[in-house]
Amino acid sequence: MAVRATVSRFPTDSDSQEASGVPWGLTVTPFASKDENDQAPAYGSDGHLLPRCENCYAYFNTYCELDQWAWNCSLCGTLNGLSAEAIARYSRPQSCAEMMSSFIDLELPLEGSEEEMLHARPVYVAAVDLSCEILVYFCLCYSKKDVQEKRKEKGIELITYPVSSSASEEFLELIKSALLATLEALAPGSLFGLATFSHKIGLYDVQGPIPVVKNVFAPQETEGSLPIELEDVMPLLQFLAPVETCKDRITSTLETLRPTTAWERTPGSGQVLDGVLMGGRGFGVAMEALCNYLGSEYGNTFALARVFAFLSGPPDYGPGQLDTRRYGEQYASKGEDADRALLPEQTPFYKDLAAVAVQAGVCVDIFAVTNEYTDLASLKFLSIESGGSLFLYSNTDDSTLPQDMYRMLSRPYAFNCVLRLRTSTEFKSGHSANPQYENVQHIICCDSFATYAYDFDFANNVGFSRHSSELPMVQIAFQYTVVVPPEELSSSGVVSSSRGKHSLKRRLRIRTLQYGTAKNLDELYDSVDPEAVLSLLVHKVILASLEQGVREGRILLHDWLVILTAQYNEACNLIRYKNGSSSITAQIDVTFSQCPQLQLLPRLVFALLRNPLLRFHEEGVHPDYRIYMQCLFSALEPSSLYRAIYPMLTSYSTPDTQAYPRHSLSRAALITSGSPIFFLDAFTTLIVFYSSTADPSLPFPPPHDCLLRSTINQLKQDRCITPKLVFIRGGHDDATVFENYLIEEQDVDGSGLTSVMGFVSFLEDITQSVLEYLK
Structure with missing residues (x-):
């Protein structure tokens, strides 16, 4: 578990916090195998026996005062009694992880029968888009040129034109390569299922001598439903094949995948626009059906199933279809702001479907391989809220999809996670992801890179006492489940009754940290971690962009740097006024020359304003790419995010x-x-x-x-x-x-558009804005 605070010495009260201008908070990478100093946790057992505070429910840790019969909570100061069992446990401190380290990882007892634990097998399902021949001619009286002309008349200039069969084949060849990499990465004992979707859903049985596919037609209506449940089309355990015995058959089945052609669809199986038949990509109904299908075995066959959804374009058929004309027809005719119109979702279908996926124990990863508008603003909820990831590849030529699949499945991941942040009584986290329980975050699936950001605020006007020996405390508890492969079980002395079976392990990881307080603003500025500050800023501007538009996100970032610069200059006594007037005689220090820890921030803000995350639509930023960047950046740990913003x-x-x-x-x-x-x-x-x-x-x-x-x-x-x-x-x-990437010679002016000026003129603009702010 890696934790990065924006300042290592906390402000003493709300006045000093506000006067500093520096965001106060931290980032947490809960499933990182080591902390930010490359130290591993102390491992132990009996996590359910770890004492907890009767007042704030914090866990006992090395910062707590312990005597023979009781202990004082390091977060709230409450005196708690010890049970006879705990007294005996702590009489041998070297045998307890919580007595040796403030960073611990403890085993927890699992709920459920031992039989269920032994039969927990990783389940992976690939859902492949076969409607990748996106547009086909339906009315022969139109040539391609005629269709393009008609679209221009209607203002539909940005919809992709007919894709050749070769492009369709390239898409499927890429998916086949990615799935071959997937099969290599999966551990023995895993179950794998192959499904396809277009205007119909295909389920593949690869366990017999000859692969068999069974199809069910998808409803065209947005409120329609499948005529038959997938369980009735093919029993789930017939669909899910053991990887170690069926890998060759799965591989040969992948070679049979072919794109759906126009001859397989009727005029009613897609949208018709100006004589052109569009799609038949029933993605929404396919995902809904798969979630219900897999949910029937949730808790028996698997504890978490992962669905890899491969898309070559927008869903345009049946439930969950998306109207991509909101990008093609533009919003100019409607007087809408492009940077606001394309960020919100156009339908709650995929957010509601994510809730269904979570109930079914299904995590969905979406891989979109397309350069046409697919409305990821609507689709993203299915992946991020079910614990999955969102990937976007603009073409097949240089796509890293196979490598990303292998990389993703080769690293460990946890699921059914609960992340809880507690603080000492003087301050609190500024946001809660759970309305029922404060500062609790439920995470469906979490790998070693996933990072979460929290900001802090004071709980009252008192702050931290300057005369108290008690220092600010933060405790992060991360409860999670992992699937342990058979080879790990045997090496630990646990013998499975059947080869290839996995076991579930429930664990509790706890990190308790103590921070100092800054006596003055100089000390606070000297303790700044610019990478952690950047992380909190990115989270804030993404939220502002989603709620109010990209322009507001840019204004928020620009104004923050202006205020920080002004308050730094005042704190360092660099401001000189002429004879009591508002005229400033001294030069504004916009480069933070007296504080090395702040010197990176102007460049980082400049680079963030030049990043596609915050560039305007008219600068050529594709709305799907912006959504992809939002999803990627909001999950990166500080050092990676810093490199992505400022190469x-x-x-x-x-x-x-x-x-x-x-x-x-x-x-x-x-x-x-x-x-x-x-x-x-x-x-x-x-x-x-x-x-x-x-x-x-x-x-x-x-x-x-x-x-x-x-x-x-x-x-x-x-x-x-x-x-x-x-x-x-x-x-x-x-x-x-x-x-x-040589951005320092590209300007960020008031309109956000590039000009011949660069970073120097940006600093001049900040200087001028600071002078106006201080008047």
């Missing part, structure tokens, strides 16, 4: 010799450094750039055994997603993708 540019004199560890993101850095090779890490993209003046004798691309390649490989290994790797040779290749 790192390093230089090399040779592929084996690093020249400079860091450059500013500007063309000037390329010229002044004199280095021939540059490496840019933008988290989702890695770029190796050889300057046009590089010695031709330097090997291009870098050899696989050099330092630069080793650095790249290590970065790829440590990422939660697979970054794209791009090699560019200056003077020979198009360098636009690299130059676009």
